[in-house]
Amino acid sequence: MIEVQGVSHQFAIGKKGRERIIPVLHQIDMRVEQGEIVAIVGRSGSGKSTLLNLISGYIRPTLGEIRIAGRTVTKLSEGQWADFRLGHFGFMFQSFQLIPSMTAFENVELPLVLKGIDLAVRKKRVDVLLERVGLSDCASHYPGELSGGQQQRVSVARALVLQPPIVLADEPTGSLDSDNERQLLTLIRELNRENGITFLMITHDEQVAEVAHRTVLLQDGRIRPRPSRDGMNGQGIPAAQPAGWTASLIEEGNNR
Numbered sequence: 001m002i003e004v005q006g007v008s009h010q011f012a013i014g015k016k017g018r019e020r021i022i023p024v025l026h027q028i029d030m031r032v033e034q035g036e037i038v039a040i041v042g043r044s045g046s047g048k049s050t051l052l053n054l055i056s057g058y059i060r061p062t063l064g065e066i067r068i069a070g071r072t073v074t075k076l077s078e079g080q081w082a083d084f085r086l087g088h089f090g091f092m093f094q095s096f097q098l099i100p101s102m103t104a105f106e107n108v109e110l111p112l113v114l115k116g117i118d119l120a121v122r123k124k125r126v127d128v129l130l131e132r133v134g135l136s137d138c139a140s141h142y143p144g145e146l147s148g149g150q151q152q153r154v155s156v157a158r159a160l161v162l163q164p165p166i167v168l169a170d171e172p173t174g175s176l177d178s179d180n181e182r183q184l185l186t187l188i189r190e191l192n193r194e195n196g197i198t199f200l201m202i203t204h205d206e207q208v209a210e211v212a213h214r215t216v217l218l219q220d221g222r223i224r225p226r227p228s229r230d231g232m233n234g235q236g237i238p239a240a241q242p243a244g245w246t247a248s249l250i251e252e253g254n255n256r
């Protein structure tokens with residue numbers, strides 16, 4: 001599903017002609033199978049966000065190739081990337097990134113509006129998702145009227161509204177207390193199991209890493225083997241057979 005092959009990345013900072021080169025990632029090879037939950041862990045500055053930004057096409061690798069769902073995305077133009085992102089990724093962030101002047105319903109609906117989806121379909125999809133994340137009663141609330149855990153669940157619903165096969169998450173539980181963190185992790189596991197969604201998550205948090213099928217450790221821009229719970233080296237644990245999007249979350253009958 002996601003294949004990173006021989007990817008290296010360096011940033012150039014400073015004035016043109018007098019740039020300083022900062023090598024960040026070195027020869028990264030990584031595969032994420034459909035239906036896996038994979039956690040990327042590593043110390044601050046080890047290159048986790050850079051790797052996620054490369055996979056989501058916000059930056060291009062200095063060297064190497066990335067394939068997602070069989071497509072070589074490192075060759076896409078900016079415009080093609082924008083379309084590809086909409087069709088393949090949902091995003092979750094530590095800071096939720098909800099729009100404060102929009103209700104929970106409108107925040108979740110926004111990607112559908114941007115995609116030009118019809119009002120009746122939008123309403124049905126948003127209602128189903130808000131119910132799925134346990135927030136039907138809060139549809140008309142503004143983010144400022146919701147707890148941190150509820151805001152993060154709105155952002156999960158928004159990440160899923162275009163039915164992406166992959167969710168990329170950067171410290172998704174970073175600003176949650178332990179109860180809300182537990183609830184969110186349970187939700188992620190259920191969404192993975194019931195709908196076959198692939199999750200690739202950056203985390204500093206062992207609890208988050210524990211819901212993952214496996215963990216990838218980045219150290220100084222290189223992938224290091226990290227023992228997994230069953231004693232394998234963290235690469236290649238077979239993914240659970242995903243049920244697919246049509247299973248239970250969205251029941252419109254016209255999905256992938």
Ligand SMILES: Nc1ncnc2c1ncn2[C@@H]1O[C@H](COP(=O)(O)OP(=O)(O)OP(=O)(O)O)[C@@H](O)[C@H]1O
Binds near residue numbers: 022042043044046047
């Ligand atoms: N746009 C940029 N320009 C120059 N250097 C950058 C840029 N983005 C990241 N870096 C550098 O790349 C290195 C890796 O940063 P990155 O954000 O990928 O690490 P990280 O593992 O995600 O860290 P953290 O856990 O603190 O978020 C750091 O030394 C950082 O300063």
